[in-house]
Structure formats: structure tokens, C-alpha cells
Ligand code: FES
């Protein structure tokens with residue numbers, strides 16, 4: 001048994017400890033946002049956030065993840081109440097086939113949690129490891145910029161309410 005914390009929920013999974021996280025997310029926990037692209041850490045389709053860092057879940061065995069906080073796109077919001085990243089990708093219509101998008105969102109989330117006002121150049125450099133075969137890069141950058149603005153607005157609103 002390996003204990004995993006995914007999107008704030010604890011799970012005990014009974015699989016080989018060397019199993020890559022991506023398979024556990026999809027096959028055991030039925031969290032299907034993260035995608036299998038290359039399986040080699042070369043495309044970013046499987047990207048999730050672990051303790052605030054972007055990680056390729058296809059090459060990360062679960063044995064090293066006990067006690068770590070794993071976040072997937074399912075943890076960013078719901079269909080009824082999308083989080084800022086999801087909302088921004090919808091508003092910018094950033095997906096074409098959509099296969100790369102969950103990984104894009106999670107890598108972008110890592111950046112915006114550190115700096116919601118990241119520049120275009122910083123966004124492009126940060127997103128470099130994630131590939132999009134449909135070529136929607138311009139819209140993806142626009143969506144990340146929009147998500148940053150939504151996050152900043154949300155934190156100003158919270159400060160007004162609590163301040
Ligand atoms: S599927 Fe993990 S990097 Fe390509």
C-alpha cells in the first residue's frame with residue numbers, strides 16, 4: 001500500500017510502488033485529466049503539480065510521493081465552479097484537440113501561484129517543456145495571462161472582504 005494525497009484527499013493505493021503516478025491517477029483514482037503522451041518525460045501531457053512544482057507524472061514512481069501534495073486539473077475547480085485557470089482557458093478557447101491542455105494548465109498554475117503577473121516572456125520560457133501539436137500556443141499564452149488577471153482580481157476581492 002502507498003498513501004497518496006491528491007487534490008486534498010487521502011488515498012491508499014495497492015499497486016507496485018514503482019508504478020508511475022500517471023497510471024495510478026488514471027487507472028486507480030479515475031482522475032483522467034492528466035494524459036499519456038510520450039511516457040518518457042518529453043511532452044508534458046501528463047504534467048501535474050507536486051508541492052508547487054510541475055512534475056511529469058509518467059516518469060514519477062508513486063513510492064517517492066508519500067507525504068507530498070499532488071494536484072491535478074480536477075483539483076483546480078469543477079464544471080459548475082471552474083477555477084481561474086480553467087475559466088481563462090475556456091474564455092480564450094485555448095484548446096483545439098485539447099490533449100495537451102491539462103498538462104499546460106498545471107504547468108501554468110505553478111508559475112502563476114508564484115507570480116500571477118508573469119510577463120509573456122516568462123510564460124513562454126516556463127511553458128517550454130510542454131508541447132502542443134495543434135499549435136495553439138498563442139491562445140495558451142493568452143489564457144495564462146487571463147488566468148493571472150483573474151487570480152489577481154480574486155485576491156484583491158478577498159482582501160477587500162477581509163480587510
Ligand atoms: S506523457 Fe509524460 S512527458 Fe509525455
Ligand code: FES
Pocket residue numbers: 094095096097098099100101131132133134135136
Ligand atoms: S490543443 Fe491539441 S495538442 Fe494542444
